[in-house]
Amino acid sequence: MPETAFLAEHVVENLRQVFFVYDLVARRLHYVNAAYEAVLGGRRAQAAQELPALLARLHPDDRDYAAECFAKLSQGRLHEAVEVRLLHPDGQLQWLCLNAALHPQPDGGQLLSGLVEDVTAAKEYARNAERFNNKKNSTLEILSHDLAGPLGVIHSAAAEVRARTQHLSDPSLHELLRIIEQTCRESTDLIHDFVDHEFLESVNVELRRERVNLVERVGITIDNYRRQQQQLNLRFTLQAHPEAIYLSIDENKLMQVFNNLIGNAIKFTPAGGHIAVTLHEHPGHVLITVADTGIGIPGELQSGLFEKFTRARRPGLRGEKTTGLGMSIIKTIVELHQGRIWLESEAGQGATFFIELPREVE
Structure with a gap:
């Protein structure tokens, strides 16, 4: 002994x-x-x-x-x-x-x-990795609109030219316009398939919870969009009370939820619109809202919005494609965090999504 x-x-x-x-x-x-x-x-x-x-x-x-x-x-x-x-x-x-x-x-x-x-060195490494990942997710959403939007315009223009030149006996011109339309359509689908694939992967990985300052992390995401305000012709704001809100979350998954909600808001908000994110701490939970001044969601489409391949899926104002899976994945990730999500919207009056996350995890 x-x-x-x-x-x-x-x-x-x-x-x-x-x-x-x-x-x-x-x-x-x-x-x-x-x-x-x-x-x-x-x-x-x-x-x-x-x-x-x-x-x-x-x-x-x-x-x-x-x-x-x-x-x-x-x-x-x-x-x-x-x-x-x-x-x-x-x-x-x-x-x-x-x-x-x-x-x-x-x-x-x-x-x-x-x-x-x-664990300072490990934390700094993880923080830099998450910053990069958050920026990557935001950039993917922004690029999907920046690239897909002009391609949609070219596709529509080519289709219009082809319709107006049907009476011309010029097979080579018609074939050229068909190629332009097909290339634009396939390129747009490729962009959105890539973004959707990145989002889909996140739901198939087990939660990795850690104590995170939600205000700081969401602020980083909003800053990424603010840098593109002029190109997107939209305004992004963040309000939080208090200035620091700590939750035990899987940061990567939840930030992808924010990026997807903001990406959807961009799809359905006309130029000059406003997308606002708010964070409020309550005794038993944290309430998060993502609101836009877009075209809104008709009442008849709201009940099935969070279902897989919902009939509520619609192309964006700039022709953006949708798989109908995004909202279903968002709901899954929120529920994995033992939270809930719902929306309020009227046609032509914008949409507000609410996420309620518990302070204590069971």
Whole structure:
């Protein structure tokens, strides 16, 4: 046994993560390994005295969350990792991941042990990857309109010219116009098939939840569209209350939902229109709306809008193709997040989509 204890102590002392043991009843730090100095920048011998100052450096947006997790942990109800941010005096952020467990003692005491790991580099990498992915999704939606729109115009113009020249006995001219029409149609279908395929893939992957500032992430998406406001001849706005709203979501999937809803709004909103996104935090849920000043959705088409291959599918104002799958996938992703989606619209009065996501995930 002494050899086993020595080996265990040797392993713990050489961990790169901070290992700690904390007495919940006495509110006292029993033990911390050598990694404390490298990861948290303190002095191991003074770790107990430094703990209050360390906790005071928690990011303001993470303090309530950390307190809630600590309460669950004290009751033995926390079974997942907790990620929080520390603010350094120079303004730098450090991401920490905590895995801990509760150990009831025979004398009625309660010990808390766990590992704290610096995941700043991994978070920064993931953040950059998500930024790129969000921009990619927004760009795909924008390009689908920028490219498909002119191709639709050329297709219509070629069809009109062919109709007006039917009386001419010029087979080569008719064949040339047919080729133009076919090329435009196939190119438009290819563009939209590619965008649809990207969206379809997202629903077949298991949710990867993480705590995300929804306002920041949606803001990045809206900024991508704002950069194209002049080309699209549409105005995009975002309103959020409060300024930071944290939810446990699969960021990639939910941002694709936003891109798809905004993409649909672009399809059915005439030039000079307005697309507005709002985020509001309520006690038990977060309410998200995507509203446009477009042509609206007739009442008779609304009941089946979220069905696969719904009869409500319509080509966009600029001739954009639709598979009828988009709304069905949106509904699936929202429900995977244990939320719900609905709409309000009248023909000629624009459309507003509502997404309600729970604060607590079952």
